[in-house]
Amino acid sequence: MEKNHKSMLTSCTLIMVTPAIAHAYLDPGTGSFVLQMAVAAILGAVFTIKTFWKKIVGFFKRITGGSGTDEIR
Amino acid sequence: MKSVDAARIHAASFRDPSGFLFYRGSELFRQVNLESRDDYDLMMRSGLYGELTEKCLIVRHNETAEKPANPETAYRILKPEMVPFISHPYEWCFSQIRDAALATLDIQKTAMNYGMSLKDASAYNIQFIHGNPVLVDTLSFEKYREGAPWVAYRQFCQHFLAPLALMAHTDIRLSQLLRIHIDGIPLDLASRLLPRSTALKFGLLTHIHLHAKTQKHYADKPVKINSHGKISKTAFLGIIDSLRGSVLSCNWKRQATEWRDYYSGTNYTDTAMESKIQTVTRAVERLKPGQVWDLGANNGVFSRISAGMGAHTVSLDKDESCVEDNYMQVKRNREKNILPLLMDFTNPSPGTGWANIERDSLADRGPADLVLALALIHHLAISSNVPLGRIAAMLRSIGKNLIIEFVPKNDSQAQRLLLNREDIFRDYGRDEFERQFRNYFRVRETIPIPGTERTIYLMEGLSRR
Numbered sequence: 001m002e003k004n005h006k007s008m009l010t011s012c013t014l015i016m017v018t019p020a021i022a023h024a025y026l027d028p029g030t031g032s033f034v035l036q037m038a039v040a041a042i043l044g045a046v047f048t049i050k051t052f053w054k055k056i057v058g059f060f061k062r063i064t065g066g067s068g069t070d071e072i073r
Numbered sequence: 074m075k076s077v078d079a080a081r082i083h084a085a086s087f088r089d090p091s092g093f094l095f096y097r098g099s100e101l102f103r104q105v106n107l108e109s110r111d112d113y114d115l116m117m118r119s120g121l122y123g124e125l126t127e128k129c130l131i132v133r134h135n136e137t138a139e140k141p142a143n144p145e146t147a148y149r150i151l152k153p154e155m156v157p158f159i160s161h162p163y164e165w166c167f168s169q170i171r172d173a174a175l176a177t178l179d180i181q182k183t184a185m186n187y188g189m190s191l192k193d194a195s196a197y198n199i200q201f202i203h204g205n206p207v208l209v210d211t212l213s214f215e216k217y218r219e220g221a222p223w224v225a226y227r228q229f230c231q232h233f234l235a236p237l238a239l240m241a242h243t244d245i246r247l248s249q250l251l252r253i254h255i256d257g258i259p260l261d262l263a264s265r266l267l268p269r270s271t272a273l274k275f276g277l278l279t280h281i282h283l284h285a286k287t288q289k290h291y292a293d294k295p296v297k298i299n300s301h302g303k304i305s306k307t308a309f310l311g312i313i314d315s316l317r318g319s320v321l322s323c324n325w326k327r328q329a330t331e332w333r334d335y336y337s338g339t340n341y342t343d344t345a346m347e348s349k350i351q352t353v354t355r356a357v358e359r360l361k362p363g364q365v366w367d368l369g370a371n372n373g374v375f376s377r378i379s380a381g382m383g384a385h386t387v388s389l390d391k392d393e394s395c396v397e398d399n400y401m402q403v404k405r406n407r408e409k410n411i412l413p414l415l416m417d418f419t420n421p422s423p424g425t426g427w428a429n430i431e432r433d434s435l436a437d438r439g440p441a442d443l444v445l446a447l448a449l450i451h452h453l454a455i456s457s458n459v460p461l462g463r464i465a466a467m468l469r470s471i472g473k474n475l476i477i478e479f480v481p482k483n484d485s486q487a488q489r490l491l492l493n494r495e496d497i498f499r500d501y502g503r504d505e506f507e508r509q510f511r512n513y514f515r516v517r518e519t520i521p522i523p524g525t526e527r528t529i530y531l532m533e534g535l536s537r538r
Contacts, residue, residue, distance in 0.1 A: 025088065025089050025090055025091070025192070025193075026192060026193050026224055026225060026228060028222070028224045028225075028226065028227055029227040029288060029291075030291040030292075030294070030296050031284070031287035031288035031289070031290060031291040031292065032222075032226050032227035032230075032284065032287070032288065033222050033226075034287055034291060034296075035226075035279075035283060035284050035287040035288075036222040036223065036226055036304060036312060037222065037304065038283075038287075039279055039283075039312070039315075040222075040304045040305070040308035040309075040311070040312065041308060042311075043308060043311030043312050043314070043315045044305060044307045044308030044309075044310075044311040045311070046311060046314075046315070047307060047308075047310055047311030047314045047315075048307055048311075050314070
């Protein structure tokens, strides 16, 4: 587990971003930025699937007379 | 003409250079500085402010012609709606912290629809107004820059997710870590205190455990954040959605506590209870208080009397379960005038933060027009060994008027407290109670409670010497 964490962190450094932080007064923390980079792709994908799924459910609810919503709550 | 020099800058308003709060006389204003002009205008003109006010998610304000506190840096002066009582996150029950967290994420998601983002996610920026968690820092928004990570991600995890996870999975009392750690619970500490099983929950694994490890890994490394990747808007929304799921996954499984079933476990008859209710009702009718503090409020039975009569009532208790019950009632019944909070009177909230004045102590937020101290004094005097004179002094310092129930030693509840301990309270009795309280209050009325040995006193505070 420990090894996995380390390899994950190392790989994160390779894909880092240029965040627009010129005006940030809060210290976002390097580690916090790196973690967001590391999980962005997977969480973005999950979010896309959830949004798509909600749309499908909403579509079928509408055509069957239920009240559907596109918004993820 | 009012003097510019008369402006007094709010003790908690100094971290963000976008602007600050200041008092002129008793009125509170917010100065928007020139450097945040674009962000402020975008918030106002884009429709974001309108949508957030409509959803009761941000405090309302008016732009005024009031003189700035610092004219050289001023862009606008705002007059915000006053918050009836400023509370701190360590005074909130589990569901209050959870609702404040969800409100913060809702605000962030709404902001992104208007091309903006929260630049901070401090729990202190949320206050409960009319029962709802509301953002009170109007200058918390900045233009969203595509590709940038969420600058407030660390703060959100420390201020909201870590305490919620600890309260839900380790111990409800760990919310008090927020009292020590003013910028939220350090994630390495949260990670150590959480059970190992929480690593099986994807949200907590990511946002607490891995987050803590990543922070530690990069803490002493001079990393140049300059490369090729970017966080797309979808990925950003995915992070917000994941945080929301993590917050929602934290549930507090409650157990019975000493105080939760207090009313069903006491010797009050219906007549005694009715008498107490009538006494409080009459006193509130006569005094017409604006602000009432109900000390040892349990689930808020008596708070609801004053609140129902229009007084903003802060309903304080030291038992997490009672405060939770009270808050759930507020939510269920959409009560606007009650604010349930966690408070132990033997150790009330002190002044904390910078110079010990950044976050006000309980006493600094008073005095209340009326303090209710019903069925409380025996707990302070007998359970906590606080002399009657000190109780009187403390109650005078936080309230202008007082309704207090004296519980004599022969009362069954007082006897319960003495069951397994030596009775060292020779002075505890009605005569001594009256003698000590008359040093601080004028007794206006005494009302015996039928069917008990107890007495309710209506008192008016003497002018401070």
